[in-house]
Amino acid sequence: MSSIDTPLDLTLDGGALTARLVDFPSVSGDEQALADAVETALRAYPHLRVDRYGNNVVARTGLGRAERVLIAGHLDTVPIADNVPHHIEGDLLYGCGASDMKSGVAVALRLAAGLTEPNHDITYVFYDCEEIEASRNGLGHLATAHPDWLAADFAILMEPSGAMVEGGCQGTMRAQITLTGTRAHAARSWLGDNAIHHAAEVLGLLAAYQAREVEIDGLKYHEGLNAVRVDGGVAGNVIPDECVVTVNFRFAPDRSVADAEAHLREVFEGFKLEITDSAPGALPGLGQPAAQAFLAATGGQARAKFGWTDVARFSALGVPAVNYGPGDPDLAHKRNEYCSLAAIALVEERLRAWLTD
Amino acid sequence: MSSIDTPLDLTLDGGALTARLVDFPSVSGDEQALADAVETALRAYPHLRVDRYGNNVVARTGLGRAERVLIAGHLDTVPIADNVPHHIEGDLLYGCGASDMKSGVAVALRLAAGLTEPNHDITYVFYDCEEIEASRNGLGHLATAHPDWLAADFAILMEPSGAMVEGGCQGTMRAQITLTGTRAHAARSWLGDNAIHHAAEVLGLLAAYQAREVEIDGLKYHEGLNAVRVDGGVAGNVIPDECVVTVNFRFAPDRSVADAEAHLREVFEGFKLEITDSAPGALPGLGQPAAQAFLAATGGQARAKFGWTDVARFSALGVPAVNYGPGDPDLAHKRNEYCSLAAIALVEERLRAWLTD
Numbered sequence: 251m252s253s254i255d256t257p258l259d260l261t262l263d264g265g266a267l268t269a270r271l272v273d274f275p276s277v278s279g280d281e282q283a284l285a286d287a288v289e290t291a292l293r294a295y296p297h298l299r300v301d302r303y304g305n306n307v308v309a310r311t312g313l314g315r316a317e318r319v320l321i322a323g324h325l326d327t328v329p330i331a332d333n334v335p336h337h338i339e340g341d342l343l344y345g346c347g348a349s350d351m352k353s354g355v356a357v358a359l360r361l362a363a364g365l366t367e368p369n370h371d372i373t374y375v376f377y378d379c380e381e382i383e384a385s386r387n388g389l390g391h392l393a394t395a396h397p398d399w400l401a402a403d404f405a406i407l408m409e410p411s412g413a414m415v416e417g418g419c420q421g422t423m424r425a426q427i428t429l430t431g432t433r434a435h436a437a438r439s440w441l442g443d444n445a446i447h448h449a450a451e452v453l454g455l456l457a458a459y460q461a462r463e464v465e466i467d468g469l470k471y472h473e474g475l476n477a478v479r480v481d482g483g484v485a486g487n488v489i490p491d492e493c494v495v496t497v498n499f500r501f502a503p504d505r506s507v508a509d510a511e512a513h514l515r516e517v518f519e520g521f522k523l524e525i526t527d528s529a530p531g532a533l534p535g536l537g538q539p540a541a542q543a544f545l546a547a548t549g550g551q552a553r554a555k556f557g558w559t560d561v562a563r564f565s566a567l568g569v570p571a572v573n574y575g576p577g578d579p580d581l582a583h584k585r586n587e588y589c590s591l592a593a594i595a596l597v598e599e600r601l602r603a604w605l606t607d
Numbered sequence: 608m609s610s611i612d613t614p615l616d617l618t619l620d621g622g623a624l625t626a627r628l629v630d631f632p633s634v635s636g637d638e639q640a641l642a643d644a645v646e647t648a649l650r651a652y653p654h655l656r657v658d659r660y661g662n663n664v665v666a667r668t669g670l671g672r673a674e675r676v677l678i679a680g681h682l683d684t685v686p687i688a689d690n691v692p693h694h695i696e697g698d699l700l701y702g703c704g705a706s707d708m709k710s711g712v713a714v715a716l717r718l719a720a721g722l723t724e725p726n727h728d729i730t731y732v733f734y735d736c737e738e739i740e741a742s743r744n745g746l747g748h749l750a751t752a753h754p755d756w757l758a759a760d761f762a763i764l765m766e767p768s769g770a771m772v773e774g775g776c777q778g779t780m781r782a783q784i785t786l787t788g789t790r791a792h793a794a795r796s797w798l799g800d801n802a803i804h805h806a807a808e809v810l811g812l813l814a815a816y817q818a819r820e821v822e823i824d825g826l827k828y829h830e831g832l833n834a835v836r837v838d839g840g841v842a843g844n845v846i847p848d849e850c851v852v853t854v855n856f857r858f859a860p861d862r863s864v865a866d867a868e869a870h871l872r873e874v875f876e877g878f879k880l881e882i883t884d885s886a887p888g889a890l891p892g893l894g895q896p897a898a899q900a901f902l903a904a905t906g907g908q909a910r911a912k913f914g915w916t917d918v919a920r921f922s923a924l925g926v927p928a929v930n931y932g933p934g935d936p937d938l939a940h941k942r943n944e945y946c947s948l949a950a951i952a953l954v955e956e957r958l959r960a961w962l963t964d
Contacts (some may be wrong), residue, residue, distance in 0.1 A: 420794065424843055436855045437777060437914035439831030440818070446834035446852075450810030457804040461797070474796030477803035478843050483836030486781055486855060490835060495803075498793045498843060557794040 254283050258291040260363035264356050264576075264594040265343060271352035272336040272345035278326040279386075281305045281378040285325060288359070288376050297366045298374075301399060305378040306388040308399045309362050311371045317540055318371040319605070320402035320569065321362075322389065322560070323355040323409075324380035331585040344588040349577030353589040354408025357576065357598045361605070368605040370540070373402055380560065384529070389560050393567060404540035405564040406601075410577025413593045415548050416555040417469050417534025417572050419562055423499045423510045424478070427452050428522045433484065433491040442489030446482040449493045453477065455517060456497065464502045467536040469554040471502035475517070496526075500556065503531030503565075532562040535570025547604030548574065574601075611640050615648040617720035621713050621933075621951040622700060628709035629693040629702035635683040636743075638662045638735040642682060645716070645733050654723045655731075658756060662735040663745040665756045666719050668728045674897050675728040676962070677759035677926065678719075679746065679917070680712040680766075681737035688942045701945040706934030710946040711765025714933065714955045718962070725962040727897070730759055737917065741886070746917050750924060761897035762921045763958075767934025770950045772905055773912040774826050774891030774929050776919055780856045780867045781835070784809050785879045790841065790848040799846030803839040806850045810834065812874060813854065821859045824893040826911040828859035832874070853883075857913065860888030860922075889919040892927025904961030905931065931958075 377388030434442025482493030734745030791799025839850030
């Protein structure tokens with residue numbers, strides 16, 4: 251049987267190559283062996299220039315085409331949960347990363363090996379540490395160290411999207427709203443000022459909040475403003491002097507991070523509010539010619555991406571980007587994660603048609 | 608210098624005996640040596656019958672008087688915090704337990720030794736583990752094992768009360784109100800149901816709650832209903848499916864525990880509410896003849912006790928009880944705890960006058 255010491259064979263069909271990749275453990279932080287195998291396999295193809303930075307591998311055609319398309323996939327997975335090696339039941343290939351996103355990586359590797367004369371120049375990016383803290387994200391490291399390697403007119407992230415184009419992504423912002431009061435013994439509560447009671451108004455604003463829905467480039471976005479944590483209390487006999495409500499605002503990509511912060515400060519006017527982290531959204535960019543052609547080639551249907559993805563990194567670099575991959579987004583990170591073999595074949599076929607028509 | 612091996616000398620004046628007791632460490636659970644010393648000292652006085660159960664010492668006169676008064680003090684202290692041995696600055700004796708309540712114990716021991724022919728029969732109770740969980744309270748153990756030792760017409764607990772009679776005590780009840788919802792990813796919050804947002808209504812009820820003030824036997828009680836903890840949240844990107852608000856209800860002694868529970872269920876009607884613990888209050892009982900005479904002897908002024916004290920245990924045994932001790936209740940459990948030497952002398956003088964007039 252194959253093992254991590256067996257070279258990757260990029261002539262296997264998409265399903266078989268996905269199975270091979272699932273059986274090649276690469277939990278976040280432990281991608282080196284797989285990055286080595288990917289690099290070695292790609293270096294066998296003379297139409298590609300292969301570069302490496304850390305455990306990130308970038309392969310590019312250099313045909314002088316008018317436009318360059320970037321196809322990217324992360325090599326890492328969430329921790330294995332008794333779901334390696336893979337197994338197949340009918341059309342479904344089960345295993346860690348089957349959906350998120352070794353099926354997408356398999357398609358990208360197949361295209362890289364097979365498309366010697368594509369109609370656009372293509373940059374293939376295989377990167378590490380997508381599933382963990384943003385500071386370790388390989389795409390982020392490449393953007394800092396070798397931004398020229400990521401130059402492109404349009405980018406496709408092969409994240410699980412159910413073989414449907416998902417455009418843009420919503421931004422996310424977390425903030426802490428701190429209510430203060432005065433501590434006292436609960437037996438003489440009138441000597442204190444209960445900070446938890448002050449949170450009533452904040453939670454009331456959240457409960458009554460009408461989240462905006464907005465259409466951008468034909469895609470419908472749906473915002474959300476929610477408490478994700480509330481924490482207050484000193485002891486069972488003490489009037490608490492502090493209560494913190496942590497909120498998470500998911501905002502449509504027509505708002506910048508600054509707009510989102512201004513909105514939160516307006517909603518919670520008069521309260522002490524501190525932004526603890528944020529990430530911008532990404533506009534779908536489906537008005538771009540390359541995106542239009544891609545969309546037509548993949549069936550003409552697109553939907554909004556609500557979750558935050560690395561699409562936003564490309565957006566920040568000025569590269570319109572979409573998610574398009576064979577995996578099912580609802581299965582990502584689940585123990586029974588699987589991918590449809592038919593979806594793997596379909597996504598490859600459509601990309602191949604678009605890039606060679 | 609004295610040590611825990613030196614017998615207690617009950618002929619020392621109240622301040623000197625308090626100092627001696629402060630220097631005799633007896634943190635809750637570690638009262639045996641002090642209980643031994645108290646027992647030995649009291650057994651030297653033939654007008655007293657001395658009994659012992661665990662680290663609880665009970666000394667009684669048996670003069671056949673019409674009424675019996677019980678005077679009680681706990682032997683234990685909260686943990687020592689660099690405040691042993693004692694020191695004296697002017698009128699103030701500093702040290703662990705100076706206020707809560709070795710000054711009260713010193714007065715009780717002095718009365719026990721000196722009042723050979725009091726006008727009431729007197730029962731002196733020195734007990735352990737008052738500062739920790741109720742299940743270990745020595746008075747509770749005595750009430751179960753030897754209820755006859757505690758029989759009395761009126762009881763005085765020498766807890767710190769600023770040399771003023773404090774009558775009755777409020778009851779306390781804790782309850783958890785659990786809000787539920789449906790978990791979802793924060794990026795698609797409309798698929799979930801935010802349990803923290805549901806807490807808005809509960810906190811709103813608390814913020815708007817008008818606490819009752821009520822006069823009983825001439826003492827003003829002041830109730831309170833407060834959140835003492837709120838806790839909800841799963842992760843920064845998850846719509847939480849549970850939020851728990853813990854409330855503490857302090858209720859005047861004209862409500863029973865059952866009344867208090869019914870009131871909470873009425874205030875939070877429609878919410879899932881669970882009572883987690885409760886303790887009944889105690890009526891001041893100042894209408895009783897013995898209490899009236901005691902009140903007159905100590906200056907005629909009384910105030911309500913808001914915090915829960917062992918007074919409620921006597922109330923449950925059918926014995927009217929008050930707090931009356933030289934310590935300052937605001938200093939209890941503080942590192943810089945102290946007691947006024949003048950207050951120690953005053954409280955002893957008034958009790959002695961009342962018991963010998």
